Amino acid sequence: VANIYIGDNLPLPEKALIAGIRLRSRGKGRGIALGIGDDCAVLQVPANRQVLVTTDFSLEGIHFRREWHPADSVGHRCLARGLSDIAAMGGEPLAAFLSLALPRKLSQRWADQFLSGLLTLANEFHVPLAGGDIAESLQGVLADIVVVGSVPRGRAILRSSARPGDRIYVTGQLGGSAYAVSLLLSGKRRRLDPRDYRSHFYPQPRIAVGRVLGEHKLASAMIDISDGLSTDLLHICEESGVGAEILADAIPRAQVGPTLQEVDLQTALHGGEAYELLFCARPEKTVPGQIDGVTVSEIGRMTRGSGMVLRDRKGAKRKLRAQGWEHFRS
């Protein structure tokens, strides 16, 4: 079972893959007492810190399609999902674990490039790949990423601690990833150039921003925008027992594609996989307009009650419904 090891009953491409992972991942990372090659990895968590754990599937046909996503983008996005959850707690990543099941006929090249995309992002954030599991898949590439992180004791930024009157903020721009998805799903474009749609193919987890917000005690509640602003805001509202009012004009809309087309309001409001941070702050806090080079926009405030409201520039209000976005299922 277990941690990645060179199993003798594995077919050759998988053995090569594991050997490659092991070679490229051994001995890195401060918090890793023992990495790949035993029943478990052993992590050394700094004193006075708590441990964060998150797991996220990346399943072919659900979260990505091989005809649309280059292998290195699939690997990048796989890890970015987990890192973004660590960011949303104000935490720091310690180590990643990858469970990966590959179909027999998959090319070694695809597997190598998947791993390359994942490990490039891992190196960027100094997160060693410390273990996982390898298996055969009967259909499609199946990946599950686990990221273990840490946060100073009692300082994790939760979804449940927003209060009426808190201001609401988002990092970066919204809707860029969902716009790319809508182009692909509509059939208008068979392929996209990943360089024109980086927010979809290579999203940047906001680890540094989350850490700054935690260190300076700026955020009262936080979540990452994976299901879309409206849905993730509802999660904060439900967990905190409050409502929210959003200013339509304040929502930062992404400009994407070769012509830097600005996405429409609906895409920015409901589009998923932005991997930006959505957070609240008490009204007396001064939140900078930029943190670690990332724009921070105030978009509304938390209210009493439980409803979400969208206000336009003339002051007219309408109910804001959480509208989750579609995955890649055909």
Place this chain on the structure above:
Amino acid sequence: VANIYIGDNLPLPEKALIAGIRLRSRGKGRGIALGIGDDCAVLQVPANRQVLVTTDFSLEGIHFRREWHPADSVGHRCLARGLSDIAAMGGEPLAAFLSLALPRKLSQRWADQFLSGLLTLANEFHVPLAGGDIAESLQGVLADIVVVGSVPRGRAILRSSARPGDRIYVTGQLGGSAYAVSLLLSGKRRRLDPRDYRSHFYPQPRIAVGRVLGEHKLASAMIDISDGLSTDLLHICEESGVGAEILADAIPRAQVGPTLQEVDLQTALHGGEAYELLFCARPEKTVPGQIDGVTVSEIGRMTRGSGMVLRDRKGAKRKLRAQGWEHFRS
């Protein structure tokens, strides 16, 4: 992304499943500062302990078949795989995380019973289910279990620390699970009564034995037998840079089925998924014949060099090859 939450874009059976998990898992466990319902779980690891992490796939068609395995057995085995890895380090489990992808047409009853099997074992070992991920699967039930545990600092029992002259031990009896698999794969039996083959359908992770071995510093190296004795012994040999000599007659063979049939030597030597512990001890250590009610058998000793040897009762030696076992792939 992330931790399990009630996503608004999930189909109803999945929402019900998550609500059920959350209801049955909330607020349990000493080490859980924050369980299901946020971007990450937050764990409190006792001071002077290191963190153990292991991940294991349970994929339909590879690790189990729905026509052979009752849903509660699939759930039990899924978690047992992870717990067994924690046991193999001499550790204690702290929390489990489940990534679960279900096909649309799966019955709610199957999902409920899967969860029941998993949570029954979790409760037995006081391991709260603290998070995970839920997704749709395009084919088959896909589960990935993560178990996080802890061990006193520097006291994890590794695969790499065996020395020539160490005695080799195994817990329990071997081959019972593999025998059940061989009956099913051969087509001789379309179904087995799980009560007659408990070592296959409901294996017991040896957490208490592993902890005792660690506390009393009895084991110099350890692994759990998931790939079969010969393969897992090879892992210890390779990681420790030593060889091994096993006494054929000393291998404890399981008695399984309604007639308590004793399995043959080959099945005990090479059969996988025993989830017993294989460990080494320095020759001066006194290892009890039973720990926590589980038989402990001495089966050989580690040697210089790198080969594995099997010795019969007449003293004749032959080379022992690692022969991994088959999964359920058709």
